[in-house]
Amino acid sequence: MLTLEGVGKTYANGVHALDAVNLSVGPGEIVAIVGGSGCGKSTLLRAISGLDTPSQGRVMLDGEKVTKPHEKIGIIFQEPRLLPWLTVAGNVGFGLEDRPKAERDARVVEALTRVGLSEKADMWPRELSGGQAQRVAIARALVPRPEVLLLDEPFSALDAFTRVDLQDHLLGLWADTRPILVLVTHDVDEAVVLADRIMVMRPRPGRIFDEIAADLPRPRERQSSAFDRVRRHVMAALDRSLKPVAKSDANEAAAFWW
Amino acid sequence: MSLVRMSAAIEPAAQPKQKAGKSVLTRWRGPALGLILPLILAVGWELAVRAGFSNGRLVPPPSVIYATFSELARTGELQRHAAATLARVLAGFGIGVIVGTLLGAITGYSLLVRRFIDPSLQALRAIPSIAWVPLFILWLGIFEASKVTLIAVGVFFPVYLGVMGAVMSVDRKIVEVGRAFRLSGVKMVRRILLPAVLPAYVIALRSGLGLGWMFVVAAEFMGASEGLGFLLVDGQQLGKPAQIVAAIVAFAVIGKITDWLIVGITAPFLRWEDRFKSPAAEG
Numbered sequence: 114m115l116t117l118e119g120v121g122k123t124y125a126n127g128v129h130a131l132d133a134v135n136l137s138v139g140p141g142e143i144v145a146i147v148g149g150s151g152c153g154k155s156t157l158l159r160a161i162s163g164l165d166t167p168s169q170g171r172v173m174l175d176g177e178k179v180t181k182p183h184e185k186i187g188i189i190f191q192e193p194r195l196l197p198w199l200t201v202a203g204n205v206g207f208g209l210e211d212r213p214k215a216e217r218d219a220r221v222v223e224a225l226t227r228v229g230l231s232e233k234a235d236m237w238p239r240e241l242s243g244g245q246a247q248r249v250a251i252a253r254a255l256v257p258r259p260e261v262l263l264l265d266e267p268f269s270a271l272d273a274f275t276r277v278d279l280q281d282h283l284l285g286l287w288a289d290t291r292p293i294l295v296l297v298t299h300d301v302d303e304a305v306v307l308a309d310r311i312m313v314m315r316p317r318p319g320r321i322f323d324e325i326a327a328d329l330p331r332p333r334e335r336q337s338s339a340f341d342r343v344r345r346h347v348m349a350a351l352d353r354s355l356k357p358v359a360k361s362d363a364n365e366a367a368a369f370w371w
Numbered sequence: 372m373s374l375v376r377m378s379a380a381i382e383p384a385a386q387p388k389q390k391a392g393k394s395v396l397t398r399w400r401g402p403a404l405g406l407i408l409p410l411i412l413a414v415g416w417e418l419a420v421r422a423g424f425s426n427g428r429l430v431p432p433p434s435v436i437y438a439t440f441s442e443l444a445r446t447g448e449l450q451r452h453a454a455a456t457l458a459r460v461l462a463g464f465g466i467g468v469i470v471g472t473l474l475g476a477i478t479g480y481s482l483l484v485r486r487f488i489d490p491s492l493q494a495l496r497a498i499p500s501i502a503w504v505p506l507f508i509l510w511l512g513i514f515e516a517s518k519v520t521l522i523a524v525g526v527f528f529p530v531y532l533g534v535m536g537a538v539m540s541v542d543r544k545i546v547e548v549g550r551a552f553r554l555s556g557v558k559m560v561r562r563i564l565l566p567a568v569l570p571a572y573v574i575a576l577r578s579g580l581g582l583g584w585m586f587v588v589a590a591e592f593m594g595a596s597e598g599l600g601f602l603l604v605d606g607q608q609l610g611k612p613a614q615i616v617a618a619i620v621a622f623a624v625i626g627k628i629t630d631w632l633i634v635g636i637t638a639p640f641l642r643w644e645d646r647f648k649s650p651a652a653e654g
């Protein structure tokens with residue numbers, strides 16, 4: 114169980130990036146966070162990961178306060194961030210340094226097979242395509258078997274075909290151990306395909322604006338009308354989230370002026 | 372997904388074959404081209420002297436240089452002088468590298484320390500190092516200590532600058548990967564920082580070594596009874612240009628070998644970036 118209790122963040126330069134976010138994610142749940150650029154999605158994810166500490170509130174995982182990177186929490190960034198001096202296998206096994214070599218090797222092979230890259234084990238990261246590199250990053254994050262996996266726009270740098278492929282891949286991997294997934298994305302389709310729940314954020318300061326349940330059966334059909342209904346719902350919420358609060362008042366004032 | 376699998380299966384087989392077949396041909400063509408001009412000059416000069424166009428006294432022909440070189444080698448003189456020079460370079464290089472690496476790593480890591488000592492070091496760097504010679508002789512005498520110190524100073528600056536720059540430019544995003552896997556302290560240094568700075572460090576070591584070889588000549592000019600630099604001065608004073616050229620050749624050969632040693636020893640750790648480096652290393 115992952116709980117955010119009034120998590121807020123004000124950066125050292127005074128930017129109020131996040132304001133009192135409350136969120137509770139149960140085991141095996143997939144939550145997507147969508148919102149315009151700069152509305153604090155990355156800030157929120159970094160606070161959960163323990164890479165940054167929130168200025169207010171706290172992040173709790175199974176009743177334990179998260180203050181620094183936690184072994185039960187894995188993170189995948191927008192870029193693969195593979196270590197160029199390690200082979201693909203070395204990168205996947207990076208988080209298993211303290212395990213016996215035999216166990217590490219076995220788990221690396223298993224994870225690489227699972228993401229369809231077993232024949233690339235001895236290659237250098239520079240020899241991979243963008244999609245392959247991101248699959249290695251996913252394997253690296255999953256191999257220590259985290260309870261929570263955070264993803265910050267993980268597929269946004271990829272082409273549409275590869276993106277859809279990786280979304281399916283991610284779901285397949287998620288089904289193995291069913292960790293909590295918290296996924297930041299600006300791709301509404303991606304949110305609807307993956308998530309059980311979609312949180313729409315609004316900016317300045319960043320906070321949760323709306324919450325939409327995507328209770329569609331899995332595997333989800335991207336062309337189905339139910340899918341489309343949820344997508345429209347999210348789009349509408351996003352639209353509203355980006356409008357300034359005082360928009361209607363301003364409109365009236367403008368009308369008056371004329 | 373099956374599409375991705377298929378393309379993944381095709382790729383790796385094709386790549387290495389192409390690489391190996393190409394490299395044999397292209398690998399030697401570049402260096403061979405570069406040899407043509409010096410060979411023409413050497414053969415031309417040899418023929419010119421033999422034909423009597425020049426007596427070759429000031430600029431000895433290759434055959435005389437070779438004879439002088441083998442004579443020096445036969446008597447063991449060459450080995451003795453080369454060993455003395457090599458020992459000085461290694462001592463100075465060792466000291467310069469240790470101090471340069473430590474200070475470079477600390478100043479690269481800590482903004483406070485950098486603000487504190489970097490300006491002073493940069494000011495010292497602006498002094499042409501040879502200008503220190505009189506002071507070093509006054510302080511340390513005319514024997515080994517002052518020579519090794521001068522070489523160490525020459526080696527220090529490129530190593531210091533290289534390490535500081537490398538540490539400062541380590542990708543923040545990669546460090547964050549280390550943090551996400553809960554690395555800190557020694558583990559962060561060993562698993563993230565060291566590998567990240569290694570390529571730049573090797574370059575710093577190589578330029579440090581180059582300066583070490585430069586400065587050993589200066590050091591041996593300031594009075595030495597042995598060393599390749601002594602052979603140079605001796606050859607000048609006794610009017611033996613062939614000995615000077617022989618010593619220069621020895622410098623070139625030993626200098627290149629020590630550079631190759633650094634490259635060769637570190638190459639296994641830098642395989643991951645060899646594709647990027649190979650065109651530059653060729654030239």
Ligand SMILES: Nc1ncnc2c1ncn2[C@@H]1O[C@H](COP(=O)(O)OP(=O)(O)O)[C@@H](O)[C@H]1O
Pocket residue numbers: 124125126128129130148149150151152153154155156157319
């Ligand atoms: N390290 C930082 N220091 C100062 N301000 C930051 C920092 N990171 C992000 N911000 C600011 O916080 C706000 C939210 O940023 P971010 O969380 O990256 O948004 P998103 O990921 O939703 O695009 C932005 O206004 C951004 O400029």
Ligand SMILES: [Mg+2]
Pocket residue numbers: 154155156
């Ligand atoms: Mg972001």
